[in-house]
Amino acid sequence: MPQSDPNSDETFDFVVNKGNGIKGLVDAGMETVPQLYTVPIDERLEPNKIITHGSIPVIDVSDWGDPKVKQSICKAAAECGFFQIINHGVPLEVLHAVRESGHRFFGLPNEERSKYWPENSPTDTVVLTTSFAPQAETVFEWKDALTMRFGPHQYRESVPLWPPVCRDQVLEYGESAKPVVRKLMEILLKGLNVKEIDKAREYELMTASIVTINYYPRCPNPDLTAGIFPHSDSSIITVLLQDDNGGLYVRTTDGNGWIHVPPIDGAFVVNIGDMLQIMSNDKYKSIEHRVVANGSKNRVSVPVFVTPPMDAVIGPLPEAIESGEQPLYKEVVCVDYFRHHFGKKHDGKKSLEFARI
Ligand code: OGA
Numbered sequence: 174m175p176q177s178d179p180n181s182d183e184t185f186d187f188v189v190n191k192g193n194g195i196k197g198l199v200d201a202g203m204e205t206v207p208q209l210y211t212v213p214i215d216e217r218l219e220p221n222k223i224i225t226h227g228s229i230p231v232i233d234v235s236d237w238g239d240p241k242v243k244q245s246i247c248k249a250a251a252e253c254g255f256f257q258i259i260n261h262g263v264p265l266e267v268l269h270a271v272r273e274s275g276h277r278f279f280g281l282p283n284e285e286r287s288k289y290w291p292e293n294s295p296t297d298t299v300v301l302t303t304s305f306a307p308q309a310e311t312v313f314e315w316k317d318a319l320t321m322r323f324g325p326h327q328y329r330e331s332v333p334l335w336p337p338v339c340r341d342q343v344l345e346y347g348e349s350a351k352p353v354v355r356k357l358m359e360i361l362l363k364g365l366n367v368k369e370i371d372k373a374r375e376y377e378l379m380t381a382s383i384v385t386i387n388y389y390p391r392c393p394n395p396d397l398t399a400g401i402f403p404h405s406d407s408s409i410i411t412v413l414l415q416d417d418n419g420g421l422y423v424r425t426t427d428g429n430g431w432i433h434v435p436p437i438d439g440a441f442v443v444n445i446g447d448m449l450q451i452m453s454n455d456k457y458k459s460i461e462h463r464v465v466a467n468g469s470k471n472r473v474s475v476p477v478f479v480t481p482p483m484d485a486v487i488g489p490l491p492e493a494i495e496s497g498e499q500p501l502y503k504e505v506v507c508v509d510y511f512r513h514h515f516g517k518k519h520d521g522k523k524s525l526e527f528a529r530i
């Protein structure tokens with residue numbers, strides 16, 4: 174059993190109010206998992222819930238035009254909501270550089286990192302946060318995150334205000350990922366009968382990406398904690414770079430187990446987010462996933478969350494329901510969905526209920 178820690182308020186104060194994050198707590202020499210981070214037994218990822226015979230598809234996209242590639246992507250989106258892509262064209266150096274820049278940022282002294290906490294940050298296009306929704310959580314996630322917003326409103330003007338230790342690497346990574354995102358979206362939307370992505374759709378779907386550097390510091394006892402609790406992403410799609418530590422698990426389609434996503438150097442992990450499940454009227458599914466921190470190493474992952482701008486209105490696409498199906502979701506303004514999603518703790522796929530008819 175974990176030691177009972179009567180000082181959760183103190184931990185909260187140190188991590189959140191004082192702006193140290195979980196990285197600050199680890200740096201302060203914490204050697205046992207505090208109560209605030211101790212997950213109740215029935216919510217832990219017990220070894221008997223890990224399915225070792227399953228795997229998520231790995232798709233070679235060296236020829237995006239190949240009908241087999243398109244088919245595999247749409248099938249994976251419909252059946253498992255999660256897949257990895259290899260040979261996508263983003264150079265390995267760009268991927269490694271952005272991960273290293275994440276280690277550099279989180280390796281900065283607390284007072285340097287804390288310049289980017291929401292109340293201190295020089296621009297709302299960069300923000301450092303801890304856990305997921307600290308004000309709404311009774312148990313915290315073992316994770317800090319640096320989030321940078323790419324447009325559509327002249328983000329370039331605020332880029333000079335991003336942390337110098339990772340700014341160029343994040344920028345290059347975000348820009349390099351754009352053509353990959355575009356190809357994926359073209360293929361996924363074609364699978365929903367959308368003939369072409371016109372300017373209006375492009376604005377709606379692809380101009381407001383977010384790049385986050387997730388940082389899971391080494392954890393003295395990962396079995397007791399959650400790097401991230403089970404959740405689906407609120408994005409349209411997420412394109413994620415992980416490192417060689419592993420620790421990302423995806424819920425099986427029968428809901429009973431969890432499959433590890435094995436690290437493949439140079440691959441992107443792609444998953445369908447809630448917004449695309451809504452737009453596709455359930456043809457594509459967002460899938461729950463979770464992260465377990467590492468017992469000996471600091472883990473970094475760098476997701477690109479492809480999201481609509483805040484004022485976009487999202488609902489089932491006309492093309493996706495043109496054969497006369499009933500829409501399963503109402504139209505929602507993105508900002509309302511995000512407020513709902515980010516205002517509560519991670520809780521599986523519950524956010525989708527907000528939009529369901
Ligand atoms: C996320 C997420 C997975 C990872 O940031 O939403 O699921 O491997 N990250 O860090």
Ligand code: NI
Nearest residue numbers: 404405406462
């Ligand atoms: Ni996620």
